[in-house]
Amino acid sequence: QTTGKSQYQNSQYQSSQVLSQAFAAAFGRPPSLMAQAPGRVNLIGEHTDYNQGYVLPCAIDFHTLVAVRPRRDRQVQVLALNYPGEQDSFDLSAPEAAPGPGWGRYVRAVFQVLARSGLEQPGCELMILGDVPQGAGLSSSAALEIALLLALTALIGVQLPPAELARLGQMAENDFVGCACGIMDQLISAAAVAGHASLIDCRDNSLNPVALPKDLSLLIVNSNVRRGLVDSEYNLRRQQCREAANLLGLTSLRDLEESALGEAIGQLPQLPGMRASHVLGENRRTLALARAFARDDRTAIQALMAASHASMRDLFQITCPQIDLLVQLLDSVAGTRGGARMTGGGFGGCVVALLPRELLPEAQSLISREYPAQTGLNADFYTPAVVGGAHLLEHC
Numbered sequence: 001q002t003t004g005k006s007q008y009q010n011s012q013y014q015s016s017q018v019l020s021q022a023f024a025a026a027f028g029r030p031p032s033l034m035a036q037a038p039g040r041v042n043l044i045g046e047h048t049d050y051n052q053g054y055v056l057p058c059a060i061d062f063h064t065l066v067a068v069r070p071r072r073d074r075q076v077q078v079l080a081l082n083y084p085g086e087q088d089s090f091d092l093s094a095p096e097a098a099p100g101p102g103w104g105r106y107v108r109a110v111f112q113v114l115a116r117s118g119l120e121q122p123g124c125e126l127m128i129l130g131d132v133p134q135g136a137g138l139s140s141s142a143a144l145e146i147a148l149l150l151a152l153t154a155l156i157g158v159q160l161p162p163a164e165l166a167r168l169g170q171m172a173e174n175d176f177v178g179c180a181c182g183i184m185d186q187l188i189s190a191a192a193v194a195g196h197a198s199l200i201d202c203r204d205n206s207l208n209p210v211a212l213p214k215d216l217s218l219l220i221v222n223s224n225v226r227r228g229l230v231d232s233e234y235n236l237r238r239q240q241c242r243e244a245a246n247l248l249g250l251t252s253l254r255d256l257e258e259s260a261l262g263e264a265i266g267q268l269p270q271l272p273g274m275r276a277s278h279v280l281g282e283n284r285r286t287l288a289l290a291r292a293f294a295r296d297d298r299t300a301i302q303a304l305m306a307a308s309h310a311s312m313r314d315l316f317q318i319t320c321p322q323i324d325l326l327v328q329l330l331d332s333v334a335g336t337r338g339g340a341r342m343t344g345g346g347f348g349g350c351v352v353a354l355l356p357r358e359l360l361p362e363a364q365s366l367i368s369r370e371y372p373a374q375t376g377l378n379a380d381f382y383t384p385a386v387v388g389g390a391h392l393l394e395h396c
């Protein structure tokens with residue numbers, strides 16, 4: 001199934017209308033404000049963000065929208081339109097009490113972070129509507145966190161810079177959801193520039209917009225392999241990187257670059273050594289891909305994306321056979337005219353490809369034939385536009 005935005009979840013205006021009307025129907029009055037934040041696809045730089053390295057993501061036009069209205073008491077009542085019949089409610093004095101639905105963990109985590117940061121909230125009614133594919137490695141959770149943070153800070157008249165929203169979103173995930181993620185997903189969701197990828201230096205969180213070659217189209221293929229063990233495996237990779245940095249006496253694996261310690265990796269035990277090699281190579285490839293985009297060097301684009309995928313497969317060990325197959329099929333269509341690699345945390349999820357537009361039908365029909373035959377799964381295709389970061393919505 002192919003999902004271009006136009007046929008997917010209506011336009012942004014229609015989505016906000018749907019949310020506003022559903023809010024009024026459920027809570028008896030319209031929301032006082034609404035915010036939306038996008039999902040993302042990462043073009044290169046995987047598992048480098050928490051090593052203070054480089055990443056090159058872009059925001060895509062799948063969004064989470066949040067509508068909110070303050071209450072006079074300390075109760076928070078939450079409905080998620082994507083989960084009919086489910087609701088969450090809690091008292092602001094004990095947001096961690098009595099577990100609610102799975103998505104409620106993120107809502108409660110955001111309230112806890114706001115309280116910890118001195119951004120005290122009133123009670124409120126909240127409604128959520130999203131079209132970011134879930135469990136697909138396209139950052140549905142970061143989009144939810146950032147949309148919530150933007151709406152809730154606006155509700156108390158506070159305007160935070162995008163980098164600060166991102167920091168709070170990461171804190172919610174790290175300290176209250178339990179995933180030791182880096183800052184990439186929240187930062188791109190909060191700060192993306194429309195029509196551009198962003199080269200982010202995760203040492204200082206500076207962000208530089210990078211234009212993509214004009215006649216390359218973004219194709220995202222969802223393997224529909226659910227990212228089952230991802231949280232524990234993700235946290236394990238992070239620990240292994242920390243161990244490698246400690247053994248090398250470095251603050252972070254980013255320092256491998258500056259200190260010309262590449263050779264010291266050979267002295268490490270096998271696993272930390274493999275993880276460190278991936279991070280060193282991936283940082284170099286990320287900078288090189290940003291340069292390759294600037295000069296529209298197709299051969300370099302293909303080679304860098306292929307090398308990134310091989311490194312995730314062989315050194316960081318976060319791919320799976322279904323994902324490797326998708327990349328192989330895409331490469332066979334692209335030749336040296338475009339590139340493909342797994343995107344996101346790994347263990348399933350999506351593959352991202354940059355292809356000349358005229359190759360999209362061939363890529364999709366090859367995958368639609370071969371992927372189910374070899375894996376028993378169907379792939380979904382997305383060709384989203386590259387959009388800007390989170391913002392408040394005009395109409396309620």
Ligand code: GAF
Pocket residue numbers: 042045046047048049050181182183184185344345346
């Ligand atoms: C997940 C994390 F949330 C990011 O911080 C990043 O580490 C990514 O995996 C891998 O590059 O999306």
